[in-house]
Amino acid sequence: MIEVRGLTKQYGTVRAVDDLTFDVRPGKVTGFLGPNGAGKSTTMRMVLGLDRPTAGRALVAGRPFAGLARPLRTAGALLDAQAVNPGRSGRDHLRVAARTNGIPVRRVDEVIDQVGLGPAARRRVRGYSLGMRQRLGIAGALLGDPAVLLFDEPMNGLDLDGVRWIRRLVRELADEGRTVLLSSHLMSEMEQTADHLVIIGRGRLIADASLEEIMRGENAARRVRVRTPSGDDLAGALLRRHLRVHPTGDGDLLVEGASAETVGDVALELGVAVHRLAEEHSSLEQVYLDLTGDSVQYRVLAAPEPAGQVRR
Amino acid sequence: MSATGVAVRSADASTATVFARAASAEWLRLRTVRTTWWCLLAAAVTIVGIGATAAFDEAQGPAGPGSTLPATLAGEFGVLPGQFALLVLALLAVTQEHATGMIGPTLQWTPRRGVLLAARVAVPVAVATVAGVLLALVTDVAAWFIAPGLTLSLADLADSLGRIAAVLAAGSLLAVGLGLLLRSTAGALATVFLLQLVLPFLLPAFDVAWMRDLGRVLPGSGAIWTLLGEPDMTAVLATTVLAGWSAAALAGGGWSLLRRDAG
Numbered sequence: 173m174i175e176v177r178g179l180t181k182q183y184g185t186v187r188a189v190d191d192l193t194f195d196v197r198p199g200k201v202t203g204f205l206g207p208n209g210a211g212k213s214t215t216m217r218m219v220l221g222l223d224r225p226t227a228g229r230a231l232v233a234g235r236p237f238a239g240l241a242r243p244l245r246t247a248g249a250l251l252d253a254q255a256v257n258p259g260r261s262g263r264d265h266l267r268v269a270a271r272t273n274g275i276p277v278r279r280v281d282e283v284i285d286q287v288g289l290g291p292a293a294r295r296r297v298r299g300y301s302l303g304m305r306q307r308l309g310i311a312g313a314l315l316g317d318p319a320v321l322l323f324d325e326p327m328n329g330l331d332l333d334g335v336r337w338i339r340r341l342v343r344e345l346a347d348e349g350r351t352v353l354l355s356s357h358l359m360s361e362m363e364q365t366a367d368h369l370v371i372i373g374r375g376r377l378i379a380d381a382s383l384e385e386i387m388r389g390e391n392a393a394r395r396v397r398v399r400t401p402s403g404d405d406l407a408g409a410l411l412r413r414h415l416r417v418h419p420t421g422d423g424d425l426l427v428e429g430a431s432a433e434t435v436g437d438v439a440l441e442l443g444v445a446v447h448r449l450a451e452e453h454s455s456l457e458q459v460y461l462d463l464t465g466d467s468v469q470y471r472v473l474a475a476p477e478p479a480g481q482v483r484r
Numbered sequence: 485m486s487a488t489g490v491a492v493r494s495a496d497a498s499t500a501t502v503f504a505r506a507a508s509a510e511w512l513r514l515r516t517v518r519t520t521w522w523c524l525l526a527a528a529v530t531i532v533g534i535g536a537t538a539a540f541d542e543a544q545g546p547a548g549p550g551s552t553l554p555a556t557l558a559g560e561f562g563v564l565p566g567q568f569a570l571l572v573l574a575l576l577a578v579t580q581e582h583a584t585g586m587i588g589p590t591l592q593w594t595p596r597r598g599v600l601l602a603a604r605v606a607v608p609v610a611v612a613t614v615a616g617v618l619l620a621l622v623t624d625v626a627a628w629f630i631a632p633g634l635t636l637s638l639a640d641l642a643d644s645l646g647r648i649a650a651v652l653a654a655g656s657l658l659a660v661g662l663g664l665l666l667r668s669t670a671g672a673l674a675t676v677f678l679l680q681l682v683l684p685f686l687l688p689a690f691d692v693a694w695m696r697d698l699g700r701v702l703p704g705s706g707a708i709w710t711l712l713g714e715p716d717m718t719a720v721l722a723t724t725v726l727a728g729w730s731a732a733a734l735a736g737g738g739w740s741l742l743r744r745d746a747g
């Protein structure tokens with residue numbers, strides 16, 4: 173369990189985290205989402221006592237992390253896979269970690285096997301790929317067999333195999349009853365992995381709800397796909413009811429903000445045949461974009477058309 | 485992975501235990517990077533090499549047989565330049581953590597910053613001091629063999645090695661403190677070199693009163709006096725200068741580690 177209460181961090185004139193309050197519960201994968209610069213990493217750093225909050229506090233397993241004598245037994249984290257001394261071997265890096273927390277060296281070799289670092293563990297980190305560094309970082313997080321885990325964008329730089337491995341690992345950790353907080357920008361990954369979502373923007377809380385709730389929430393605009401031989405008639409009738417309708421390329425109609433019942437009833441009233449009627453829920457990506465649209469700080473300007481476009 | 489991890493274990497350890505673990509980890513950290521060994525090699529070559537050469541010169545010189553120069557001069561001559569390899573060792577132990585971002589994981593492993601500070605200061609300072617004293621001892625004995633005109637008594641040895649230990653402890657405290665405060669290898673290294681080597685030699689050369697006075701209160705001047713008895717300075721002043729700079733650097737570095745964000 174991680175409890176964040178009124179957490180605030182001011183860097184000079186930047187309010188990186190602004191009065192954030194939420195809980196991360198055991199037995200679930202909690203996805204931590206937000207645009208670049210939203211304050212996700214800063215929040216995790218404060219939870220782990222790396223940065224001092226301007227106001228508020230965070231508790232890990234009921235206690236401030238910075239007071240723990242064997243912190244790795246309580247919480248493990250991977251914040252920045254690059255933050256390793258490149259001159260030390262991966263195994264020595266973990267041996268140092270183990271020693272600080274009174275963990276037997278045997279456990280070091282266990283986690284090396286668990287993350288699949290294998291023989292590379294005895295080489296210096298200097299020669300590791302990003303994916304190998306991520307694995308080393310995760311090994312460090314698992315070292316103390318902790319009840320709480322924090323991962324900041326652990327899938328960055330991983331190949332497909334690595335991504336799938338993290339997805340399974342995170343699932344297993346949560347199923348074992350651990351608390352897992354996972355940040356990522358990969359919405360499709362989150363949709364598959366997370367049970368609960370905490371979404372922030374510009375340091376403030378935007379949403380704190382289960383994936384289910386967020387996907388069905390008011391921002392999760394529902395729409396209905398309908399296939400009918402009398403497209404024009406049905407579209408006309410729906411438009412008269414102030415529903416937005418657009419045709420799709422393949423001859424179906426998409427009706428925004430309506431339920432399948434409404435569309436079916438309209439069709440019945442009109443007496444037109446319906447060959448297909450399906451509610452479509454937006455992807456997490458769409459819901460997320462709607463939720464965070466106002467709090468994106470670093471927006472990409474529309475790119476100019478490339479000059480030498482290939483004509484078909 | 486065992487499922488026992490799910491239960492939160494509150495095996496709380498005493499501060500002494502946490503310190504022992506942190507210090508042992510600092511020692512492992514030092515041993516597992518090559519920089520440490522390069523610094524020790526450089527220190528060995530400089531201290532023993534320069535010390536033995538000085539002793540050889542002494543044996544050839546006019547004050548040859550019949551003089552009563554102590555062999556411990558060799559170790560002192562060697563440590564004067566050789567200390568810098570040891571100060572670099574102690575300094576890198578601290579600044580590399582910030583340069584690589586490793587301070588993040590380090591603070592996750594030992595979040596009690598006071599304990600981390602104690603271990604992080606004690607271990608590199610002890611390593612640099614012990615290594616320097618051992619190398620000086622080797623140099624003294626070697627010099628005594630090379631130049632039989634030199635004398636070697638236990639009293640001389642104890643006195644000389646004691647002064648060398650004081651100089652190295654003060655110097656590496658300064659280096660570690662500045663490393664913790666400045667967090668940058670280049671910045672801290674430049675500052676240590678200026679305070680310990682460049683300015684103490686440069687300032688008196690200007691023959692301006694206030695520059696000479698300023699030069700005398702720099703840590704390097706205290707170190708040179710403690711090693712060689714030059715330039716003119718009282719033992720009280722030298723001790724005050726050495727202890728004062730170490731204490732100030734430690735206070736600044738300690739504040740930085742205890743109070744600032746990990747960075």
Ligand SMILES: Nc1ncnc2c1ncn2[C@@H]1O[C@H](COP(=O)(O)OP(=O)(O)OP(=O)(O)O)[C@@H](O)[C@H]1O
Nearest residue numbers: 183186187188206207208209210211212213214215
């Ligand atoms: N040490 C620092 N000094 C000054 N400003 C900082 C510092 N660390 C973070 N910030 C600022 O705080 C804000 C939040 O940054 P943070 O790294 O927490 O965002 P994030 O949600 O992790 O973003 P990303 O998705 O890009 O990783 C940003 O505006 C950032 O510029």
Ligand SMILES: [Mg+2]
Nearest residue numbers: 212213214324
């Ligand atoms: Mg981040």
